[in-house]
Amino acid sequence: MPTTPLLSVTGLTAAVDEKEILHNIDLTVAPGETHVLMGPNGAGKSTLGHVIMGDPVYTQTAGTITFDGEDVTELSPDKRSRAGLFLSFQAPVEIPGVPLSSFLRATLAARPDRALKGKEFRRRVKELCAELDMDPSYLNRELGVGFSGGEKKKVEMLQLLLLQPKLAILDETDSGLDVDALSVVSRGMDLYRKTCDGSLIIITHNTRILEHVDVDRVHVMVQGRMVREDNASLIPWIDENGFESFEQGAEDAADADGQASGAGALDGIDAGDLSAVVER
Amino acid sequence: MDALTIRNASAMPAPTWGWLKMNNAEVAIPAGLAPAGAVDVDAPQELFDNARPFEVAVAEMQERVDAARGEAADDRACLRAAKTGGTHADADGDLGDLDVPALSRYQERACREEAEGDIARAFETGMGHDARSYLNFLAGEPVALGTTEGERARAVVRVEGEERAAAAVALDVVAAPDSELDLVIELDGTDDFGDADAAALIGSELRVFAGARSRVNVTVYVCALPATVVLDDEGYVLDEGARLTVRHVVLGGGTTYTGLAADLRADGARADIDTSYLATGTESRDFAYTVRHRGRKTVSNILANGVLAGTSKKVLRGTIDLVHGCKGSEGTERETVLIASEGVDNKTVPTILCDEDDVAGNHGATIGHVRPDQLFYMRSRGVSPEAAEALFLTAKLEDAALTAPTEGARAAVARLAERIAPDFDIDEADEEEAA
Numbered sequence: 001m002p003t004t005p006l007l008s009v010t011g012l013t014a015a016v017d018e019k020e021i022l023h024n025i026d027l028t029v030a031p032g033e034t035h036v037l038m039g040p041n042g043a044g045k046s047t048l049g050h051v052i053m054g055d056p057v058y059t060q061t062a063g064t065i066t067f068d069g070e071d072v073t074e075l076s077p078d079k080r081s082r083a084g085l086f087l088s089f090q091a092p093v094e095i096p097g098v099p100l101s102s103f104l105r106a107t108l109a110a111r112p113d114r115a116l117k118g119k120e121f122r123r124r125v126k127e128l129c130a131e132l133d134m135d136p137s138y139l140n141r142e143l144g145v146g147f148s149g150g151e152k153k154k155v156e157m158l159q160l161l162l163l164q165p166k167l168a169i170l171d172e173t174d175s176g177l178d179v180d181a182l183s184v185v186s187r188g189m190d191l192y193r194k195t196c197d198g199s200l201i202i203i204t205h206n207t208r209i210l211e212h213v214d215v216d217r218v219h220v221m222v223q224g225r226m227v228r229e230d231n232a233s234l235i236p237w238i239d240e241n242g243f244e245s246f247e248q249g250a251e252d253a254a255d256a257d258g259q260a261s262g263a264g265a266l267d268g269i270d271a272g273d274l275s276a277v278v279e280r
Numbered sequence: 281m282d283a284l285t286i287r288n289a290s291a292m293p294a295p296t297w298g299w300l301k302m303n304n305a306e307v308a309i310p311a312g313l314a315p316a317g318a319v320d321v322d323a324p325q326e327l328f329d330n331a332r333p334f335e336v337a338v339a340e341m342q343e344r345v346d347a348a349r350g351e352a353a354d355d356r357a358c359l360r361a362a363k364t365g366g367t368h369a370d371a372d373g374d375l376g377d378l379d380v381p382a383l384s385r386y387q388e389r390a391c392r393e394e395a396e397g398d399i400a401r402a403f404e405t406g407m408g409h410d411a412r413s414y415l416n417f418l419a420g421e422p423v424a425l426g427t428t429e430g431e432r433a434r435a436v437v438r439v440e441g442e443e444r445a446a447a448a449v450a451l452d453v454v455a456a457p458d459s460e461l462d463l464v465i466e467l468d469g470t471d472d473f474g475d476a477d478a479a480a481l482i483g484s485e486l487r488v489f490a491g492a493r494s495r496v497n498v499t500v501y502v503c504a505l506p507a508t509v510v511l512d513d514e515g516y517v518l519d520e521g522a523r524l525t526v527r528h529v530v531l532g533g534g535t536t537y538t539g540l541a542a543d544l545r546a547d548g549a550r551a552d553i554d555t556s557y558l559a560t561g562t563e564s565r566d567f568a569y570t571v572r573h574r575g576r577k578t579v580s581n582i583l584a585n586g587v588l589a590g591t592s593k594k595v596l597r598g599t600i601d602l603v604h605g606c607k608g609s610e611g612t613e614r615e616t617v618l619i620a621s622e623g624v625d626n627k628t629v630p631t632i633l634c635d636e637d638d639v640a641g642n643h644g645a646t647i648g649h650v651r652p653d654q655l656f657y658m659r660s661r662g663v664s665p666e667a668a669e670a671l672f673l674t675a676k677l678e679d680a681a682l683t684a685p686t687e688g689a690r691a692a693v694a695r696l697a698e699r700i701a702p703d704f705d706i707d708e709a710d711e712e713e714a715a
Contacts (some may be wrong), residue, residue: 053660056652077659078667086660093657097587097618102675103658109703110662117705140682159661 003030004069006199007052007167012063014051020061022047022224023254029167034193034200034213036235039221040243045203046090048221049169053087054080068166082111084166088156088173090203094144100155101125101139107163114163128161131191133184150181157188167199168192174209186212207239222250283311289411290539290568292597294386294633302595302629305566307411307537309446310479310509317447317482321423323435327461330431331424334452335400337489341519341545342399349397357381362391390635394604399545405487405515406539406568412513415485419450422485427459427494434462436686441467441482441508443474448483448511455494457519462497464685467512468692469505469532476505483511490522492546497525499685503692504533506561516542518549520575529680529689530557530565532696541570544578544609555584558676559592559624560700567596569613573606573639582613587672588624600641601633610640617647620669667703674701 007029014022022044029035037045051058052065054077065073072080095103104125108115116124129136134154144152153173160168173185186209192198202210218235220228220243227246228234291304361380383391393402405412416422427433439449455461467482482504490496496516504510510533516524530536542551551571559565571580582598600611613630632641650668658668677697681704684690697704 055656055660057656076664077656078662078664081660081662089657089660093651093654095654095657096616097585098671098675099679102671102678103661103663105705106658106663106667106671106674106703107661110664110667121705163661 008066033216043221044224086165086168284309313446316445331426407513418448422450441480443478446481450485457491460495493521501689510536520546521548547575557586565594573609577608584615589620591623593625612642
C-alpha cells in the first residue's frame with residue numbers, strides 16, 4: 001500500500017521581484033525518509049527550502065504545498081513551523097538583545113504540546129548541549145551575536161532536537177564547518193532521525209556530509225528546475241561527474257519553455273543574475 | 281499636595297532647536313500625593329558612622345585643585361569675555377576691549393565656570409536644580425554614607441511606592457581614597473502598593489564624592505507601576521583616578537526621569553554608565569546624562585540599550601563635555617534601541633562639546649525595527665510576530681532578573697514580568713547558573 005506523503009510539492013513556481021526563479025517544481029517526501037537536494041551554486045535549492053517554509057521574500061505564483069495532509073500554501077511561516085516543518089538556515093541570523101535561552105523558551109511556548117517550564121527546560125537543553133558538545137554558557141548569550149559559524153550551526157541543531165519537527169530541511173548545514181563541527185552536525189542529524197523518526201531534506205553540494213546518512217532519494221536542481229530524481233546511487237555518480245550534464249538538460253528545458261510560451265521564463269535573467277538572486 | 285510642574289528639568293547643557301522639543305523635560309507631579317511610602321537603607325553601621333559631609337569632601341578637593349593651579353594667569357579672550365560680559369559700548373560709546381568674542385549664554389556660563397574653577401558652584405545633577413530641590417524637600421534629611429580608606433562596603437536602598445503617596449530618599453555618599461562602595465537603589469511598587477492604577481511618585485536624590493582612586497559602583501533598578509512617576513537624580517564628583525560605574529535598569533513606571541551629571545574633575549578619573557531600559561504601553565522614559573571631562577586623561581562611556589513597545593516614548597540626552605584642559609581624554613556615547621512595535625516615539629540627542637585638542641569624542645546610535653530576515657527566522661521556529669514582540673520584552677526582563685544585584689531587585693523584575701510578560705520563566709536556579 002503506498003504511503004501517504006508527508007510533504008507534497010506540486011507544480012511549484014515562485015518569483016522574487018517579479019522574476020520567476022523556481023519553475024514547476026514537484027517534490028514528494030514520505031514520513032521517515034531522508035532526501036538529498038543537490039545542485040550547483042545558484043540552482044535554487046535554498047530558495048526552494050525558503051519557499052516551502054513560507055519566506056515572504058518570495059512570491060509563490062503557482063502550485064501547492066501539502067504537509068501532513070494539510071494544504072499549507074497559504075499558511076504563515078510560524079504556522080507551518082507549528083505544523084511540524086523546520087528549516088535550518090544556511091546563515092542563521094543574529095538577534096541582539098535576545099538571549100538564546102529566552103528564544104528557545106519562546107519557540108517551545110508556541111507549542112503547547114512541547115512546552116517545557118523551569119527545571120524541565122533547563123534539564124532538556126543541558127542534555128542537548130552535552131550531545132552537541134556545546135558550552136551551556138552560550139544559552140545566556142545573545143542569539144547568534146559573536147558566535148562562530150560552527151557555533152551557529154550547533155544552535156540550529158539544538159533547535160532541531162528541541163522542537164522535534166516532522167520534517168526538517170537542512171540548508172547547507174555542513175557549509176563552512178571544520179571536521180569537528182561537521183561531526184557534531186552529523187551526530188545531530190543522526191539523533192534527530194533516531195529520536196524523532198522525522199523526515200529530512202538535506203540541501204548540499206558536498207557529498208561528504210552524506211557518507212554516514214542512509215539516503216532514500218536524491219533530487220538534482222539546476223537553474224530553478226528539478227532536473228533529476230533517483231536513489232542514493234546518484235550521489236557517488238555526482239561526486240565523480242559533477243553537475244555539467246544536468247546543466248545542459250536544464251538549458252534544454254528552459255529553451256523548451258521559452259518556445260512553448262513565446263516568452264521565456266528566464267528572459268531578462270542571465271546565469272549571473274540568477275546566482276545572485278537565488279543563492280542566499 | 282497640589283499638582284506641581286518642574287520646568288526645564290533634565291535640560292541639555294547646550295540646547296538644540298526648540299521645535300524639536302528635546303532640550304528639557306517638564307515633570308508633572310500629580311496632585312493629591314501625601315508624603316508616605318517606605319524608605320529602607322540597608323548598610324553596615326560603619327558606613328553611617330564614617331560618613332563625612334559631601335560639602336567638606338568637595339571643599340578639601342577644592343583646596344588641592346587650587347594649590348595645584350597656582351597663581352598662573354589664564355588670559356584667554358573667552359575668559360575675559362565671560363568676566364566682562366562681552367563687548368559693550370559704554371556711555372561714551374567706547375567699545376573697550378575689541379578682542380573679546382561674543383559668547384552664547386551657554387559659552388558664557390562654561391567660561392565663567394572655567395575661570396572660577398569652583399567645584400561646589402559647578403556641581404550639578406542630571407535633572408537639574410529644581411528637581412533636586414523638590415526631591416530634597418520630599419526626602420527630608422539626607423542619609424549620609426561614607427567609607428574609610430581601603431574599605432570595601434555595600435549598601436542597598438529601597439524606596440517603595442504606595443498609592444496616592446510620594447516617597448523619596450536623599451543620599452550623600454563620600455567614598456574615601458582607595459575604597460570601594462557598591463550602592464544599589466531599588467525604586468519599586470510592591471504588592472502592597474494598593475490600586476496599581478492610582479497615581480504615585482517615588483524618587484531618589486544622590487550626591488556622590490568619589491575620592492582618589494576609589495571605585496563607586498551604583499546600580500539603580502526601577503520597576504514601578506504604570507501610573508507611578510519616578511525621579512532618579514544623581515550628581516557625581518570624581519577625584520584623581522576615581523572610577524565610577526553606574527548601571528541604570530529602568531523597566532517599569534508610567535513616567536520615569538533618570539538624570540546623571542558627572543564631574544571628572546581630576547586626572548585619570550573614569551565614568552562608565554550602562555543603561556538598560558524597557559517601555560511598554562503608554563509609558564515614557566526620559567534620560568539626561570552629562571559628563572564633564574575636566575581632568576586630564578579622563579574617560580567616559582555612556583552605553584544605552586533599550587526596547588520600546590506599544591505607544592511608549594523615550595528621550596535620551598547624552599552630553600560629553602570635553603572642557604579646556606582635559607588633554608588626553610576620551611568620551612563615548614552609544615545607544616541601541618529596538619522598536620518592537622509601530623507607534624513608539626523615540627528621540628536620542630547625542631552631544632559632544634569640545635574646547636580642547638588631543639581629545640576624542642565618539643557617538644553613535646543604532647535605532648531599528650526587527651528586520652524582515654530576523655522576523656522570518658523567528659517565525660520559522662514557530663514564533664508569531666506578536667510573540668516576537670513579547671519575546672523582546674521578556675528577554676529584557678530575563679536579562680535584568682539574571683543580573684539583578686539583590687533578591688529584592690529580582691523579585692521586583694519578576695513582579696513586573698507577571699504583568700507584562702507572561703512567558704517570563706526565570707527562577708533562582710537560572711540566576712545561580714548565570715552567576
